[in-house]
Amino acid sequence: MADTRWIIDGNNLLHGDPTLREKLKESGFDAARRLLETALASARRPGTAFEVIYDGGTGSAGRRGVTVSRASRGRPADDQVLRRIRETVGSGKVVVVTDDRSDIGSRIPISGVRWVSCAQFGDILWGRESGRKRNHGPEKPTTPRTKKAIDYWLDQFADEEM
Numbered sequence: 714m715a716d717t718r719w720i721i722d723g724n725n726l727l728h729g730d731p732t733l734r735e736k737l738k739e740s741g742f743d744a745a746r747r748l749l750e751t752a753l754a755s756a757r758r759p760g761t762a763f764e765v766i767y768d769g770g771t772g773s774a775g776r777r778g779v780t781v782s783r784a785s786r787g788r789p790a791d792d793q794v795l796r797r798i799r800e801t802v803g804s805g806k807v808v809v810v811t812d813d814r815s816d817i818g819s820r821i822p823i824s825g826v827r828w829v830s831c832a833q834f835g836d837i838l839w840g841r842e843s844g845r846k847r848n849h850g851p852e853k854p855t856t857p858r859t860k861k862a863i864d865y866w867l868d869q870f871a872d873e874e875m
Contacts, residue, residue: 729831
């Protein structure tokens with residue numbers, strides 16, 4: 714069992730993070746999905762589990778250490794994200810990555826769940842500076858992904874008290 718489970722609204726992150734949004738625009742959904750899952754597999758450390766839930770469609774295999782699932786065809790991932798939150802709260806730290814906090818958050822108690830926006834998550838995953846203005850459209854990462862950036866990310870989020 715993971716000490717920290719990250720439940721990620723996959724489509725929300727693909728559209729909410731500039732790096733993934735650009736990959737989606739340039740190469741399509743599957744390429745953006747593979748980029749995300751590869752980055753998560755590289756970032757995974759013992760005691761950390763990533764679960765990415767995409768909106769409805771066909772299934773796909775995840776990368777090592779990354780669980781991938783899809784909502785039923787034609788359905789958004791929100792209901793499945795909510796179900797996974799309810800199933801995992803109380804069994805370690807739960808961090809939800811989404812920009813749909815008002816929708817998802819209004820349907821489940823926030824106690825025991827940490828919320829991270831797609832922009833915050835992407836900044837750490839890709840090693841970008843936090844706090845920069847994000848209204849300039851898609852852009853490439855300013856700093857390459859490094860072990861230091863990944864370790865910083867895990868230190869910031871994995872060891873917090875709920």
